[in-house]
Amino acid sequence: MKSFLFKPLIVLSTLLIIVSCSKDDDTYESLETLSVEVIGEIEAKTTLQDNSGAHEHNFSGLRVDGFTEAFESGSKGSYAGANVTLASGSWYLTDALLGSLSNDRKYGSKSMRIRNSGYAIMNFNMDNGADIVRVRHAKYGSNGTSTWRLIASYDNGANWYYVGDTVTTNSTTLNTVTFTVNTTSAVRFGIMKLSGGSNRINIDNFEITTSSGSGNGGGGTAARDSNITFGNPSNANTSSNNYYLSKPDFILSYNNSRGTANWVSWHLSDAWRGNADRCDCFKGDYSLPSSFYKPTTGDYTGTGFNRGHLCPSADRTYTDGANENTFYMSNIAPQSPDNNQQTWANFENYLRSLTDEGKEIHIISGVHGSGGTGSNGYAATIDSGQITVPDTFWKVALILDNGTDDINRVTSSTRVIAINVPNDQGVNSNWAQYRTTVNAIENLTGYDLLENIPNSIEAVLESNVDNGPTS
Template sequence: MRHRLYFVLAAFLFLAGCKETDVTPEPSVYTPVSGHVALGNPSGATAEISDYNNFLMVKPQYVLSYSRDRGTPNWVSWHLSRDWTGSAPRQDDFRADMTLPAGWFRVGASAYTGSGFDRGHNIPSADRTRTVEDNSATFLMTNMIPQAPNHNRNTWANLEDYTRDLIDAGMEAYVIMGSYGIGGVGSSGAANTIDNGRVTVPKSIWKVIVVLPEGNDDISRINANTRVIAVDIPNVNTVNSDWGTYRTTVDAIEQATGHDLLSALPDQIENIIEARTDNGPTR
């Protein structure tokens, strides 16, 4: 596994409402642009406009790599703890992300209408209920993928609910979600793209969840016994509602996507936890 060096893009966004890890990295070690990517930048995304299919977007609520040509994120990364939850209602204000570079096509709220696919959140609305602003940020279309309805509303929702149950029980988590490939099966059948070819339908959807008891110095507390849940689920409407049947290894997701996940961890620990398939409870 390799470590990468990324420069701080915006000092005022460095912690941007995220929990500090209280770790001062050495100059040669990965330096996160936000606490949401404390475990690494999976694709080496940058904020250079020329990096249009791996464009780094840093928001107070999460960080993502965006693909202009696909019209979807490659991955979204966020920290989840009880600090991010509250009583803010679901906003449902789906909208184009106006922070994309000028001249780029901006996927609109109606792009998925009649497609047979849901506007599937990467970071879910219910993970950001601290404030109305936080919740609203999850409805930007740069956070969406065309997701088969049963996949989104059953299998994926069950995994999201389980993750928040862990948080309610006194845990915290670093979550990375992404998708890859071309072609899924929604309620209207198979499709490679929607919105007149401007949005790619992914073939598979994955997620990695690193689970820790609440505490400080998070990176230093991750060890060979830390629970890491990794799933990779086909984007089809006939998907099994039991997300546990789709558990895999982080290594397998890396092989499928070309990403380098959890790269900020020491290699010895990273190698162990990435090769292990979770066998813990699923509800």
């Protein structure tokens, strides 16, 4: 049930005359807007986090299950009020657009940009309510500080309420604010800029989680959560050697110079598993920019190295399409057969076995260095130097009981397993022989693997070598 703390009636103007003269939005526009009345206030726990990574979901039934709107689809280059169709559904934006300039703070190629007293509202309801709303926000370019609020409507957009506290945007880094709303009523949300005048803010990865079997869990029920809950390890963006790429079933940072991912991040629970068969359908990833090198399955033929999955095929069997997604070559790296078929496979099987015991696991896996030994001997590269053969394959797995609000459930006793396996023939088939600390992998790679965990807890978890069971 929603609870109301009523405030005086606030009626936004139905006509805004906006003048702009900066180079990146130099069109003079008279903007007619929808009428949005904010008639009250809803109490909600509001939690601020710094330097939080992007989250990504791709759920069916978006009106019921949670989602993350990354603002990558759709197009709106004008500040004029208009509807825009995004991956999550139809939104109305006024004094707001989808920005793709270098000054727009974003994880992928676009984010939402709001100025003056602009706002963005969903044109659809979450029919079964929502548990948590998370928003990433930052200052556009060198603009000054602004404030904004989350708003919600329980009557299909006729009336709106402020939710939680006022948020101040004063950083050029995309930070996270979390609103714990916990309502079972049909609801739609929006963002309303309150102060800062012509200063612009960027909003990216607007995330809603629910208890209906998606989002951040369902009170002990296996769920399909964000694939990047604990952060963007390398602050991946649009650069060619640290390119942020979102797939429905995993997130990755692609390195064009290496021809492989730097890292892949995904969530594992029983909800991601089903009866789909392994498709064995390796394919080039043509969602990468046209200028990028795109490996094909033939580039590995006769090299002595396996096409090694980072996000495993068997972790995504809830649909045929999900399993097929793991066969994009952007999720593949040259792996020694003994590592791929024994050590690595044994660890993958162990983690999947934990989901049968009611566990959910947040996993980040990647490669480091150059030069490995396959069945044909040592090689630093394959495909005429286009693809780097890694020196090691590493993986970090954070393990929780199935549940909700995963970041806030992590304690200094949470189990975290980190392994780093040489990419050679003759490696020990027992993955436990390669356990190490998260700190050691971070020192090796320069990444921040669990950045969204409070620092005091993160420091403990990242310094420990796991000594838990292995089967």
